[in-house]
Amino acid sequence: MKARTLAAALLLSACGLASAQDATKALGGLLRGVNPGGLLNNLTAPTPAAPAANTDELVKLLAQSVDSIDETREQEIGRQLAALLAGSKPLHPDLALQRYVNRLGRWISLQGSRPNLPWTFAVLDDPGFNAFAAPGGYVFVTKGLVDRVDEAELAGILAHEITHVNQRHHLKALAAKARAGLATQAIASQLRGNAANALSGQVLALGRNLYSSGLDQGDEFEADREGVALAARAGFDPYGLPSVLQQLRTAKPDNPLFALTLGTHPPAQQRLEQLEVAMGSRLDALSGKPSVPVAQRLQ
């Protein structure tokens, strides 16, 4: 209970944000607030501006070994993929909601294995039920997801996405795709198109492919397992994520709001079964906490 109180206190603590008129500026402010280095200021307008390594080199390095990607390069790849994700849907204009999700996510990420990444959390203005992560500490959830979950469930989802980042799941998947030759195809198609954008085009082509096909099932099960433990360490009901999976289990696969999530993840029933094996009854004592709707937390 102590940890939960602390979590609540942190969530309510002030977070210095620049005031802004529109959502794009708002995210810029949000990002400046959480990234003193200013690395991410151009998130919504991706331009390959003097990165530590150019993306041509990044794709080559990826194809060789994930271990050759240091944290700076990982964040550069993540920044480009985050721009891709944020570019596909506008950011939700509710600044209080953005601040809340950002604070919740940052608190949970502090309990994980990579607390020092420049974590960034944002809500996309989309009615679908989706959550995405990108290397280096980027996590996005859709407004449609936030509207359908309570705080413990949202914490479980964020912890699942944070685990993908901590375990470098996307980076490993991109490396596999780069080795499989997708990068070569991307180069060819980019050379036919706009040569000036060819460099970031390679990483973006790999990313587009990855976010439409999804990660390995094993990575998803690992993110579920470790996400549950991470959410519990952060003081939240560990049954938050299982509760979301129960909701997903009853969603119709042809419901367009759920189609992407269902199409890019193992069946919810399988995920629940895997979690049951991993969790057993060890976490039972922690369940049954009162549910806190997101709207109530925002009041």
Ligand SMILES: [Zn+2]
């Ligand atoms: Zn996942």
